[in-house]
Amino acid sequence: xxxxxxxxxxxxxxxxxxxxxxxxxxxxxxxxxxxxxxxxxxxxxxxxxxxxxxxxxxxxxxxxxxxxxxxxxxxxxxxxxxxxxxxxxxxxxxxxxxxxxxxxxxxxxxxxxxxxxxxxxxxxxxxxxxxxxxxxxxxxxxxxxxxxxxxxxxxxxxxxxxxxxxxxxxxxxxxxxxxxxxxxxxxxxxxxxxxxxxxxxxxxxxxxxxxxxxxxxxxxxxxxxxxxxxxxxxxxxxxxxxxxxxxxxxxxxxxxxxxxxxxxxxxxxxxxxxxxxxxxxxxxxxxxxxxxxxxxxxxxxxxxxxxxxxxxxxxxxxxxxxxxxxxxxxxxxxxxxxxxxxxxxxxxxxxxxxxxxxxxxxxxxxxxxxxxxxxxxxxxxxxxxxxxxxxxxxxxxxxxxxxxxxxxxxxxxxxxxxxxxxxxxxxxxxxxxxxxxxxxxxxxxxxxxxxxxxxxxxxxxxx
Amino acid sequence: xxxxxxxxxxxxxxxxxxxxxxxxxxxxxxxxxxxxxxxxxxxxxxxxxxxxxxxxxxxxxxxxxxxxxxxxxxxxxxxxxxxxxxxxxxxxxxxxxxxxxxxxxxxxxxxxxxxxxxxxxxxxxxxxxxxxxxxxxxxxxxxxxxxxxxxxxxxxxxxxxxxxxxxxxxxxxxxxxxxxxxxxxxxxxxxxxxxxxxxxxxxxxxxxxxxxxxxxxxxxxxxxxxxxxxxxxxxxxxxxxxxxxxxxxxxxxxxxxxxxxxxxxxxxxxxxxxxxxxxxxxxxxxxxxxxxxxxxxxxxxxxxxxxxxxxxxxxxxxxxxxxxxxxxxxxxxxxxxxxxxxxxxxxxxxxxxxxxxxxxxxxxxxxxxxxxxxxxxxxxxxxxxxxxxxxxxxxxxxxxxxxxxxxxxxxxxxxxxxxxxxxxxxxxxxxxxxxxx
Numbered sequence: 001x002x003x004x005x006x007x008x009x010x011x012x013x014x015x016x017x018x019x020x021x022x023x024x025x026x027x028x029x030x031x032x033x034x035x036x037x038x039x040x041x042x043x044x045x046x047x048x049x050x051x052x053x054x055x056x057x058x059x060x061x062x063x064x065x066x067x068x069x070x071x072x073x074x075x076x077x078x079x080x081x082x083x084x085x086x087x088x089x090x091x092x093x094x095x096x097x098x099x100x101x102x103x104x105x106x107x108x109x110x111x112x113x114x115x116x117x118x119x120x121x122x123x124x125x126x127x128x129x130x131x132x133x134x135x136x137x138x139x140x141x142x143x144x145x146x147x148x149x150x151x152x153x154x155x156x157x158x159x160x161x162x163x164x165x166x167x168x169x170x171x172x173x174x175x176x177x178x179x180x181x182x183x184x185x186x187x188x189x190x191x192x193x194x195x196x197x198x199x200x201x202x203x204x205x206x207x208x209x210x211x212x213x214x215x216x217x218x219x220x221x222x223x224x225x226x227x228x229x230x231x232x233x234x235x236x237x238x239x240x241x242x243x244x245x246x247x248x249x250x251x252x253x254x255x256x257x258x259x260x261x262x263x264x265x266x267x268x269x270x271x272x273x274x275x276x277x278x279x280x281x282x283x284x285x286x287x288x289x290x291x292x293x294x295x296x297x298x299x300x301x302x303x304x305x306x307x308x309x310x311x312x313x314x315x316x317x318x319x320x321x322x323x324x325x326x327x328x329x330x331x332x333x334x335x336x337x338x339x340x341x342x343x344x345x346x347x348x349x350x351x352x353x354x355x356x357x358x359x360x361x362x363x364x365x366x367x368x369x370x371x372x373x374x375x376x377x378x379x380x381x382x383x384x385x386x387x388x389x390x391x392x393x394x395x396x397x398x399x400x401x402x403x404x405x406x407x408x409x410x411x412x413x414x415x416x417x418x419x420x421x422x423x424x425x426x427x428x429x430x431x432x433x434x435x436x437x438x439x440x441x442x443x444x445x446x447x448x449x450x451x452x453x454x455x456x457x458x459x460x461x462x463x
Numbered sequence: 464x465x466x467x468x469x470x471x472x473x474x475x476x477x478x479x480x481x482x483x484x485x486x487x488x489x490x491x492x493x494x495x496x497x498x499x500x501x502x503x504x505x506x507x508x509x510x511x512x513x514x515x516x517x518x519x520x521x522x523x524x525x526x527x528x529x530x531x532x533x534x535x536x537x538x539x540x541x542x543x544x545x546x547x548x549x550x551x552x553x554x555x556x557x558x559x560x561x562x563x564x565x566x567x568x569x570x571x572x573x574x575x576x577x578x579x580x581x582x583x584x585x586x587x588x589x590x591x592x593x594x595x596x597x598x599x600x601x602x603x604x605x606x607x608x609x610x611x612x613x614x615x616x617x618x619x620x621x622x623x624x625x626x627x628x629x630x631x632x633x634x635x636x637x638x639x640x641x642x643x644x645x646x647x648x649x650x651x652x653x654x655x656x657x658x659x660x661x662x663x664x665x666x667x668x669x670x671x672x673x674x675x676x677x678x679x680x681x682x683x684x685x686x687x688x689x690x691x692x693x694x695x696x697x698x699x700x701x702x703x704x705x706x707x708x709x710x711x712x713x714x715x716x717x718x719x720x721x722x723x724x725x726x727x728x729x730x731x732x733x734x735x736x737x738x739x740x741x742x743x744x745x746x747x748x749x750x751x752x753x754x755x756x757x758x759x760x761x762x763x764x765x766x767x768x769x770x771x772x773x774x775x776x777x778x779x780x781x782x783x784x785x786x787x788x789x790x791x792x793x794x795x796x797x798x799x800x801x802x803x804x805x806x807x808x809x810x811x812x813x814x815x816x817x818x819x820x821x822x823x824x825x826x827x828x829x830x831x832x833x834x835x836x837x838x839x840x841x842x843x844x845x846x847x848x849x850x851x852x853x854x855x856x857x858x859x860x861x862x863x864x865x866x867x868x869x870x871x872x873x874x875x876x877x878x879x880x881x882x883x884x885x886x887x888x889x890x891x892x893x894x895x896x897x898x899x900x
Contacts, residue, residue, distance in 0.1 A: 007581035007582060007685045007687075008531055008577045008580075008581040008582050008685070009574065011532060012571055012678075014567050015567040017496075018496040018567065020496050042494065044831060045831075046827045046828045046831055085749070085750065088749035088750045089817065092748045092820065093813070093817050095823050095824040096824070097748065112824065112828070114823070114827055144786060148717075148784070148787050149764060151717035151787075152611065152717060152718070152764075152784070154717065155715060156610065157609055258715065259715065261609055262608040263604045263605060263609045265609075294539050294543070295539040303598055306594075307593070307594045307595070307596070307598050308597070308601070309605075330601065330604070330605045330609070332597075332600070332601055332604065362540060362543060362544045363543075365543070365544035365545055369544075369547065369565050372497050373495075373546065373547070373564070375495075376495050376497065376831075376832055457715065458717055458718065458888050
């Protein structure tokens with residue numbers, strides 16, 4: 001056999017990147033305060049529309065967790081004109097999908113449809129938004145569905161760890177300690193009449209923005225929006241902002257026992273920063289090098305060097321108030337303590353010693369270069385516009401994005417690491433076999449170790 | 464009804480074979496300055512020998528561990544630093560490696576793929592094999608053993624296809640076989656299956672085809688063909704298991720889960736397209752029979768049906784998670800009623816129109832990214848010899864009739880052809896036996 005290295009040539013050098021900008025977009029306000037934004041994406045026949053309402057789980061009253069989620073789910077179950085299951089039939093007959101969802105900061109009604117049917121589909125979307133049926137029967141069923149879904153979340157290691165983690169880093173009375181879709185008891189106890197009340201209070205034209213993208217050549221969007229939403233009445237609602245408090249005084253371990261678990265599902269972190277934090281770009285790059293990309297420090301250490309895991313990621317979750325910073329991974333049960341130790345060490349050394357210029361160059365190249373890939377589809381472009389709405393970012397945000405990434409210096413990245421990573425204030429949550437891993441965790445002395453045990457299968461969750 | 468409401472342009476492409484047998488497909492689309500590369504090898508878990516399950520997928524991982532001019536981790540570094548994405552996937556029938564990046568990165572992407580096609584053996588070593596073996600074992604734990612209902616696919620293929628059938632085992636393989644995989648196995652696998660004449664290279668997006676072709680010849684042209692690619696294993700079996708297969712499993716699940724599966728028509732046949740439309744009637748969207756009759760009627764909190772299309776024989780499965788208070792027997796009975804309704808209760812015009820409109824949208828959406836276009840071109844060239852099938856798929860689906868659906872349903876949805884896997888919550892007494900802490 002011939003020497004294989006002669007079979008292939010040496011590494012080429014890349015040419016110069018081509019220019020590409022985020023699509024130009026328009027912003028129009030109707031007389032009732034309803035906002036319309038559109039971005040033309042030539043040659044894209046599948047269109048996306050998102051009606052973003054500035055109301056989410058953050059606006060729920062204390063004992064009504066899940067009301068926003070139930071309003072979202074019930075919104076597409078029936079309307080005044082199309083009762084019961086006939087609404088979805090009408091939507092799906094167009095080749096459309098309409099569904100609503102909610103997070104902490106916003107409530108979104110989403111539509112995907114071939115553009116030649118965008119107009120009748122928007123008509124149906126408006127029907128759901130302006131005249132939802134909210135039948136008691138549907139809401140009762142959706143409550144039960146959500147309760148069954150929560151029991152699934154408790155049995156699934158990734159979601160079980162997320163639940164334990166958010167309850168660990170935020171104080172018990174914090175908004176972010178609970179699920180944006182409601183917890184078991186709050187959903188169970190929710191009076192069904194509250195759903196319509198919540199929705200009517202927050203879903204108003206000045207709180208709403210319709211974002212549309214696709215090949216909109218010749219599509220009279222504003223005229224159509226005027227026809228569909230112009231008659232909608234309502235004022236800007238008063239909103240409470242929700243309370244969040246950091247509960248972590250010093251590092252500790254919370255072990256959620258999962259009998260004979262083959263792996264430990266791990267979450268490590270603490271309260272992070274709000275989306276409005278001025279160090280957004282240094283943090284983006286810092287996290288990219290730490291654990292936000294597959295060639296990050298955490299991935300190189302835990303996956304490529306140690307073989308502890310199939311994957312590991314870190315991230316600062318973007319919300320209006322300070323969302324979590326967390327490292328997520330699943331590791332073989334027998335290496336649980338060692339893996340946690342390595343992850344903490346990566347966080348600690350990033351915080352203390354920072355990163356290298358070579359590491360920064362790679363993540364910079366990534367976040368600048370991926371820009372056109374990121375906005376290939378109308379759906380992604382609509383999401384880009386949605387980000388501007390939800391986080392109240394300026395209209396030139398995407399136009400200046402790559403420049404802002406390029407401008408970040410190594411000093412800024414290292415300052416962000418030292419300022420925003422707190423290696424001595426970590427909640428360390430592991431969902432795994434406590435019989436196998438508890439002794440090792442005590443010995444490693446990452447902090448005090450507490451163990452919780454979930455109720456038997458089929459019983460409502462309590463922790 | 465009008466079959467295709469939206470007239471959208473055909474995917475234009477060129478299709479040729481290099482001297483060493485590498486099939487090259489190029490399709491230019493300049494909406495965004497990005498380009499996708501998809502290198503599809505005709506080898507998957509169906510090609511694994513007994514005792515070597517999981518080798519095709521473990522091998523896929525080794526392709527990221529270095530080659531003639533690349534060190535471990537370099538693939539990710541080179542692709543990421545220019546703003547690209549890359550990955551690979553293994554199924555029963557193929558292993559595809561793909562990356563997409565801003566247009567100026569095309570030459571680098573082609574070089575990366577060529578370097579491991581031509582120069583993998585130079586870098587193979589025990590240390591990286593042991594590392595990736597551990598990674599893959601964790602992948603298996605994470606996606607299968609440690610997930611509620613997570614072993615259902617393995618249970619399903621084990622029950623639908625007899626031991627020794629190429630589709631009996633799963634892609635991820637058994638822990639024992641992964642432990643036993645040696646460097647010699649990995650080398651032998653490479654030498655048997657990885658060669659230009661067993662691969663399709665698709666390039667889609669914003670690029671100059673003349674220039675790209677020169678690069679392909681430059682980087683892949685010297686890699687020799689393998690004259691002894693092993694033949695494709697025969698997978699065809701009748702829609703008959705010789706009687707219903709049943710298995711009940713106690714697991715860490717909060718509610719019963721029922722998984723009903725069938726052998727079904729081979730990928731690439733008209734009957735498989737019929738199953739696609741039947742599947743949409745059953746379970747695409749909130750207007751589907753399964754959502755309306757199982758979820759809205761509160762038998763299940765989730766219920767779905769899908770087909771895993773494969774050459775020779777596919778498999779189709781319905782799965783449902785019981786709503787609070789519903790026993791698994793009741794859920795199974797209701798699921799069977801809905802599945803069997805396709806035999807006895809003809810699909811109405813309204814249902815068919817809804818299902819087809821949904822499938823049409825799914826196909827338009829799928830072809831709206833360069834990466835999935837490249838994948839589909841590779842797939843159709845590799846499995847059916849004809850990348851042009853990407854342009855026929857929609858009209859084929861739109862021509863399916865209700866009569867065809869009830870005919871295929873009658874052939875597939877029989878008791879003799881089905882496997883029923885049921886997951887039940889572990890009873891309390893099992894938990895009490897746990898050793899004390």
